Amino acid sequence: MGVTTAQERAEAVRLRARFLEAGAENVDCAILQPAETLLDLYGEDIRARTYVTHDPARGEVMLRPDFTVPVVQMHMETGAAPSRYTYAGEVFRRQEEHPERAPEYFQVGFELFADDDPAQADAEVFALFAETLAPYRLRAVTGDIGILTAAVAGLETSERRRSALMRHIWRPRRFRALLDRYSGRSPVPPSRKALLAAENPMDTAAPAIGLRSETEVAARIAALREDAAEGPLCESQVALIDTLLAVRETCSFALEQLHDIAVDMPALLPAVDRFERRCEALTARGVDVAALEFEASYGRSSMEYYDGFVFGFVPTARPDLPPVATGGRYDALTERLGNGRAAPAVGGVIRPGLLLQTGERA
Amino acid sequence: MSVKLGVPSKGRLMEKTFDWFGARGVGLARTGNDREYAGAVDGVEGVDLVLLSAGEIPRELAAGRIHLGVTGTDLIREKLVQWDQKVEPLAELGFGQADLIVAVPACWVDVDTLDDLDAAAAAFRAEHGFRMRIATKYHRLVREYLRHGGVADYQLVDSQGATEGTVKNLTAEAVADITSTGDTLRANHLKVIDDEPVLRSQATLFRSRTAKLDEDERTVLRTLMAKLDV
Secondary structure, three states: OOOOHHHHHHHHHHHHHHHHHOOOEEOOOOOEEEHHHHHHHHOHHHHHHOOEEEEOOOEEEEEOOOOHHHHHHHHHHHOOOOEEEEEEEEEEOOOOOOOOOOOEEEEEEEEEEOOOOHHHHHHHHHHHHHHHHOOEOEEEEEEEHHHHHHHHHOOOOOHHHHHHHHHOOOOHHHHHHHHHHHOOOOOOOHHHHHHHHOOOOOOOOOOOOOOOOHHHHHHHHHHHHHHHHHOOOOHHHHHHHHHHHOOEEEHHHHHHHHHHHHHHOHHHHHHHHHHHHHHHHHHHOOOOOOOOEEEOOOOOOOOOOOOOEEEEEEEOOOOOOOOOEEEEEOHHHHHHHOOOOOOOEEEEEEOHHHHHHOOOEO | OOEEEEEEOOHHHHHHHHHHHHOOOOEEEEEOOOOOOEEEEEOOOOEEEEEEOOOOHHHHHHHOOOOEEEEEHHHHHHHOOOHHHOEEEEEEOOOOOEEEEEEEEOOOOOOOOHHHHHHHHHHHHHHHOOOEEEEEOOHHHHHHHHHHOOOOOEEEEEOOOOHHHOOOOOOOOEEEEEEOOOHHHHHOOEEEOOOOOOEEEOEEEEEEOOOOOOHHHHHHHHHHHHHHOO
C-alpha cells in the first residue's frame, strides 16, 4: 500500500506539532533556491541529486533539496542564539540511480542554534528525536565526524597533506587513495616521477593558454617537490586511522576504545572528551548509551555538511529503505555561509512518508 | 505492422551503416531526392527504415517507437538513465570509434592524472575564487566520472560545439569531449588526462527493450537478426 500525499502531509503536521511543543519556532522557506549557493557548498555532484532549472532573470535555481541551508541563512540574518526552529514541507531529489525512490517527499525538521554547550545541544536534539520516534521499530546509529577530523589534524605530516585529507573526509575512496599515496602503499605514477626528475619541467613547447597561470603551475610543482622530499607518512599513523575508522560498538565501549587509541594519538583527546561529555548529557536525558550504537565512520559518505555528532534512525525490518531520520552538527556549514562568522548548530529531519511506509508501531 | 529500424540520417555514419547492413545481405537506401528523409529496405520483408538524427535514436529506442537503432554508445549512455534496462546492445559495428576524454592545457605540465586535476582544482578555487570550469556537452557522464575519480571543486559549463576552443577563449579551464584522433585537441594546445577515458564509444546496433512486438513482427525481427548474425 502506497502512502498518499495527504497522509504524508498530515503526519508531517503531527510531527511538527511535537517539535513546536519542544519550544521550536515554526519557519518556512521558498521552494526555489538560488542554485549557486548550494553548488558552491556541495560541488557539482549535487546536480545529479537535485532539480536545477533556469530562470531568465534569476539564473540557475534549484528546487530545495533540504531546508538546512535556507534556515541557516535566515538565522544568521535575524536570529540570536539560542534559537530553535521547526519546519515541514516537500523537498525534491532526483533519483537517477533509484527510480523506485520518491523524487518529492516531506521533511519535518528541528534545528537548534546554541553557542554555549555543544554536548547539551547535541543531547537535546538526539533525545527529542529518540523520544518522538520511540513508538516505531527503528534502530538508532550515532557517529562523530569530529573524531576523524581531529585524527587527521593530529597526523604527524605536513600541513599540505593534512588539508588534502581534510578536504576529502566525505569521500572515503579518495581519502583512502590519498592515505595510500602518502604512506607509499601505492606506487608513484610514472608521469609524477618524470615531472619530479625533470630539471626544468616548465620548459615546454606548449603555449600558455587559459586562466591558470604559469605561476600557479610552478607553485604546484614546488609543492610536489616538497611533498616528495618529505618522505612517506609513517605506517603506524595510517594504522591508527584504520583502527579508528573500524570502531563500531555501543557508545560506552566505543568511548573506551577511543581512549585507548588516544594514548598513541594525544591530538584525539579533545574530541574524545567532547564525545564523553555528550554521552553524559545523553544519559542525563534518559538515553541508554550502553545500548546506543556508535560507528566511527557513520555519516562519511552521505552527510556532507555534518562535521561533529551525527545520527540516523533506520527501519529494523526494512533495510532496503533509506534512514527514516538523520541529523547532526554542522558548525562549519554555518561558518561558510556566514563568511567566517559561525553559528554553532545541530539539527535533524524526519521523513514522515517513510515513517508511514515502515508501517506498524512497535 | 512492421519492424522499425532507426539509422542516422546523414553523413559518414549513415553511409557506413548502410555498408555494414549491405555486407550482411540487407540493403538499406535513401529514396526520393537528396533532401527527403525516406528509405527503403531490401533483402528482408517487413522492415521499415526510419532515418533520424543519431542524437534522437536513444530517445526513440527508449520510448519503444523503433525496435532497432544504430547510434553511438556515448549518446545512449548520456541520454538514457539506466540505459541497460531500456536497450540491449546487439553488435558493435566497428566504425565511429571515439573516446570521451578529459583534456587540459598542454602547458599544465603538473597535471597528468585525475588526482593531479583534483589538486589543481582545489588550488585554482583558492586562487581565483570560483570552481574550475570544465566545458562539455556530456554532463551526466562526465559528472559521474569525476565523482568516481574523486575530483572536487570543479563546475561543468555547457558547450555544444567548438569545445576545444573554450580554454583559449577563457570560458573554461579544461574540456571533456569526444575525440577520435586527438588532432583537434593538439591543434588547440590541449592534452588528454592519462587515466582511462570517460567512455570508449563506437557505432552500435541496439535493440529496444520497451518496443512492443506482435507475432508477425517477432518473426521478422528474428529473421533480420539471424541474417545480421547478431
